[in-house]
Amino acid sequence: MRWVTLVGLVACTAHVDRSLTLPINAAGLDKRSAFLKAHMKDGSVYLLRRWTVNSPQRLVAGIGELQDAHRRVVAKGPFEVRLDDVALFETNVVETSAELAPLAVVTGASIAMTVFCLTNTKSCFGSCPTFYLGGELRAEGFSESVAPSLEATDVDAIGPHPGGTVIVRMTNEAYETHVVKRVALLAAPRPAGGRVLAESGEDHLWRSTRLAPPVACRAAEGDCLASMGDGRERFSPADGEDLAAREEIHLTFAPQAGPLGLAVSTRQTMLSTYLFYQGLAWMGRDAGRRLADLERGGRDVAGPASTLRDLLGGIEVHVRRNGEWARAGEARETGPLAVDTHLVRLPALPSNEPIEVRLRLTKGLWRIGDVTLATLDGAVEPIRAVPRIVPVRLGRRFGGERAPQTAFPLTTLPGDAYDLEFRLPDGDYELFLESRGYYLEWLREEWLAEESPAKAALLFLAPRLALRMLAPAFKAHEAEMEAAFWRSRYAE
Amino acid sequence: MACTHNPVPDERILDAEQVPTWTRGLWVVVEPFSGNPVEGELVEASGQGVTVLIGQSLVRFRPPDCQRVTVAVFRTRESVPVIWTIAGTLSTLSHGGFLLISAPVWQIVGNTTVVLMHNRPIHQYPDDPLQDFARFARFPQGMPADFTPP
Numbered sequence: 001m002r003w004v005t006l007v008g009l010v011a012c013t014a015h016v017d018r019s020l021t022l023p024i025n026a027a028g029l030d031k032r033s034a035f036l037k038a039h040m041k042d043g044s045v046y047l048l049r050r051w052t053v054n055s056p057q058r059l060v061a062g063i064g065e066l067q068d069a070h071r072r073v074v075a076k077g078p079f080e081v082r083l084d085d086v087a088l089f090e091t092n093v094v095e096t097s098a099e100l101a102p103l104a105v106v107t108g109a110s111i112a113m114t115v116f117c118l119t120n121t122k123s124c125f126g127s128c129p130t131f132y133l134g135g136e137l138r139a140e141g142f143s144e145s146v147a148p149s150l151e152a153t154d155v156d157a158i159g160p161h162p163g164g165t166v167i168v169r170m171t172n173e174a175y176e177t178h179v180v181k182r183v184a185l186l187a188a189p190r191p192a193g194g195r196v197l198a199e200s201g202e203d204h205l206w207r208s209t210r211l212a213p214p215v216a217c218r219a220a221e222g223d224c225l226a227s228m229g230d231g232r233e234r235f236s237p238a239d240g241e242d243l244a245a246r247e248e249i250h251l252t253f254a255p256q257a258g259p260l261g262l263a264v265s266t267r268q269t270m271l272s273t274y275l276f277y278q279g280l281a282w283m284g285r286d287a288g289r290r291l292a293d294l295e296r297g298g299r300d301v302a303g304p305a306s307t308l309r310d311l312l313g314g315i316e317v318h319v320r321r322n323g324e325w326a327r328a329g330e331a332r333e334t335g336p337l338a339v340d341t342h343l344v345r346l347p348a349l350p351s352n353e354p355i356e357v358r359l360r361l362t363k364g365l366w367r368i369g370d371v372t373l374a375t376l377d378g379a380v381e382p383i384r385a386v387p388r389i390v391p392v393r394l395g396r397r398f399g400g401e402r403a404p405q406t407a408f409p410l411t412t413l414p415g416d417a418y419d420l421e422f423r424l425p426d427g428d429y430e431l432f433l434e435s436r437g438y439y440l441e442w443l444r445e446e447w448l449a450e451e452s453p454a455k456a457a458l459l460f461l462a463p464r465l466a467l468r469m470l471a472p473a474f475k476a477h478e479a480e481m482e483a484a485f486w487r488s489r490y491a492e
Numbered sequence: 493m494a495c496t497h498n499p500v501p502d503e504r505i506l507d508a509e510q511v512p513t514w515t516r517g518l519w520v521v522v523e524p525f526s527g528n529p530v531e532g533e534l535v536e537a538s539g540q541g542v543t544v545l546i547g548q549s550l551v552r553f554r555p556p557d558c559q560r561v562t563v564a565v566f567r568t569r570e571s572v573p574v575i576w577t578i579a580g581t582l583s584t585l586s587h588g589g590f591l592l593i594s595a596p597v598w599q600i601v602g603n604t605t606v607v608l609m610h611n612r613p614i615h616q617y618p619d620d621p622l623q624d625f626a627r628f629a630r631f632p633q634g635m636p637a638d639f640t641p642p
Contacts, residue, residue: 014508015612016566018627035512043636045515070642071515071630087633092512099608103576106601110580110594113587 013100017093023083027055033091036062041087043069046079058083128335129178129412131433132169133158141170141180141435143335144309146276149295151181151438156333157198157341158431160190163424166385168433169392170420172412175442180410185422186382186432196380196430197263200331200342205382205432206261208374215354216252224249229370238271238364240475243467244311249359253373260346261376262317262357264331265369267339270481272312272365274474275467279305279459280443284451287443308463312362317344320356339369345376364478382432387420409437496611499529500564505613508566517630520544522553523560534563536635537625545630548641561617563628568609577602 021029029036038046038060048062059080066075129141139156158168166185172178186205188196194209217225220236228234239245280287314332318325331342349355355373391404395415405411410418459466504519517534522544524530532546541554542561553561580598584591615625626632631639 013569013572013609014566015568016508016511018511018565020627020632033512037515039631039633041633041636043631043639047513047515067515069631069636069639090627090632094508094512099605099612100573100576102601103573103580103605106598107576107580110583110587110598113590113594114583 014094014096015098017095019091019093021089021091023086023089026053026060026083026086026089029053029089030091030093032093034094035064035092036060037090038081038086039088039090040085044074045071046081048079048081060086060089128174128176128337128439129180129435129437130171130173130337131156131158131183131435132171133161133166133431137338138168139340139433139435140335140337141183141433142437142439143333145438146441147291147294148179148438151179151436153434153436155186155198155203155432155434156338158433161187161424161429161431163187163426163429166422166424166431168387168420168422169417170410170412171417172395172414175414175444177440177442178410178412178437179439180408180412180435180437182408182434182436183387183420184434185385185387185420185424186434187385187424187427187429188380188382188432190428190430191377194377195263195374196382197261197341197343197374197376198432199261200329200344205380205430206343206374207377207380208261208263209377210256210375211263211372212253212256213370213372214251214253214357216250218250220247228368231369233267233367233369235269235367236363238269238474238478239471241468241471243271243275243362243364243471243474244464245363246313246360247363249361249368251357251359251371253355253357255350255352255354256373257351257375258346258348259376260349260355261343261374262328262346263341263343263370263372263374264315264317264359265339265341265371266315266331266333267367268334268336269365269367270336270478271362271474272334273336274481275308275312275470276441278450278470279308279456280441281448281450282452282456282459284443284448284453284456286451286453286456308459308467311463311467312365314361315366315368316360317346318358318360319346319349320358321347321349325358339367341370343374383424383429385422385424387422390419390421392417392419495607496614496616497562498564498610498614499523499560499562500531502567504531505564505567511566515630517545518563518565518628520625520628521562522558523562524553524557525559534625534629535639536631537622537629538634539621539623542622542625542629543635545641550641555617555622558617558622561622561625563615563625565613565615565628568613570606570610573602573605573609577606 019030034049036048036051045067046064048064051060051062053060059082061080063078065073068074128143130137131139138158142152142154144150145152188205190196191207191209194207195211197206197208199206213229224234236247283290314330316330317328319328326347328346329344331344333340389406394402394404395413397415398413499521500519506514519531520534521529521531530546532544534542535545535550536543541552544551577598581595584594584598587594
């Protein structure tokens with residue numbers, strides 16, 4: 001309604017273009033002018049409507065009135081005026097103001113943005129605890145810990161570092177409450193020319209001096225070797241009928257001596273975030289009760305959530321051994337923000353034969369960067385460093401009476417930022433960030449419009465069917481969801 | 493870019509729809525280098541000066557006398573883009589983090605629009621030459637030699 005009113009106001013915002021024309025140019029008078037004024041040599045003026053120019057007879061004709069130099073009306077009616085008696089013609093064209101056009105354009109774009117965010121709230125505003133090193137997003141903490149009872153420890157690889165002082169900035173960029181119980185830095189000495197890799201689902205770190213990329217890659221789209229690694233992420237769109245539909249990627253590596261592991265650098269797409277927020281939206285006002293029930297040990301949320309998690313799954317790693325595929329393990333990390341590298345150890349394989357690996361994963365759920373075959377030289381014990389907490393800022397909007405904190409547990413609200421300052425001996429390290437805690441998602445008012453006990457029940461009782469039902473809605477916005485998500489981080 | 497000073501009283505400015513049938517001169521404000529501003533109907537204008545009907549008197553101003561001469565051709569409704577811009581900026585609250593981009597865009601485009609709309613109908617000497625003011629005079633062709641106010 002507001003926009004309709006504004007469009008109406010545009011029509012009221014007119015401007016006038018006034019022009020003077022010599023009689024000799026009467027044929028070129030602006031016909032858009034509803035009235036024509038003929039200024040006569042004696043100072044009188046004809047004000048004519050329905051006017052026409054008769055060039056051959058050198059006349060203008062119209063209906064109106066003649067006013068003298070004092071602008072008193074001296075005659076009314078149809079007139080024919082000789083061009084030779086006219087000093088100047090005056091036309092006035094009233095038009096809608098063009099100055100408002102840019103506002104109309106901005107309005108269109110703004111409405112589109114509003115509609116997008118109101119209809120796709122699952123791609124706006126989402127995040128989880130985020131960690132930056134040198135201004136670059138390196139990790140997101142405990143993304144699956146969406147309730148106190150789901151508090152967990154998360155270890156994320158954040159890359160090589162020469163030691164000394166390491167400052168990691170921790171931010172809350174979402175409408176969430178983050179409760180961070182602890183953060184530690186694990187610094188593993190890096191072998192010359194090699195890497196240290198974290199084993200998926202385990203606490204072990206492994207040294208590797210030989211890492212080789214695949215020599216061949218095959219997936220549904222054909223050759224996929226060029227689509228992953230060196231900063232590229234291989235991604236396939238979700239299935240249009242079933243969000244749990246799987247796909248396979250076949251990789252071939254040159255023969256390599258063991259023991260071996262497969263290092264997979266990956267992050268999720270928006271699919272898992274979308275499903276989480278959709279679940280909350282369907283639960284609506286009942287979400288608080290259900291999550292409280294989860295805290296009391298109830299299973300009515302935990303059970304279906306676990307089933308959904310299993311239906312989507314991680315990246316299963318299989319190797320061909322003796323002509324048959326054998327499951328080696330799984331790489332899994334929740335969250336669409338930061339890339340993490342997971343090591344899946346492989347069973348013993350012949351060292352003189354090409355190594356064939358099959359990745360099995362849910363379509364549209366994973367973005368896969370580097371995949372390398374690593375020879376594992378042995379386990380490594382990291383140095384564990386605890387931080388000095390330096391408050392950077394409290395979010396202005398939600399700052400209230402809160403005071404900055406300097407000790408764990410840290411409870412943060414949108415806009416808060418803390419620097420975690422670690423000190424390491426000088427050296428060449430592979431760094432891993434260990435974070436423990438949980439976070440509480442804020443229920444957005446616009447989500448309540450989608451509250452549906454029936455759909456929530458369907459999600460809990462028949463999650464497999466729910467994933468089929470949600471497929472068209474997700475597909476409709478899949479293409480723009482990730483870009484929208486990144487642009488919509490909470491920031492001040 | 494800023495709004496041009498407009499000394500013409502609002503009640504003397506025509507609505508755009510009135511302009512085509514208005515056969516008198518538009519209201520003009522002359523600010524001389526010395527003395528107070530004077531205002532009245534613009535009767536005649538040329539490069540040699542302007543003639544203004546003030547009450548029953550015709551007063552002639554030559555260019556050297558004029559510090560500033562202003563005509564406002566029609567009344568603008570800057571309140572439209574002002575309200576529009578405020579509403580648009582407020583609507584960006586529904587954009588979440590996008591408002592960091594969309595709110596400044598609204599402000600920049602909105603404020604620019606307000607200034608352009610405000611300035612468009614204002615013609616001002618010395619920015620515009622005095623002969624351009626003839627379009628807005630009662631006698632754009634020049635005042636008849638025998639014309640005297642009634």
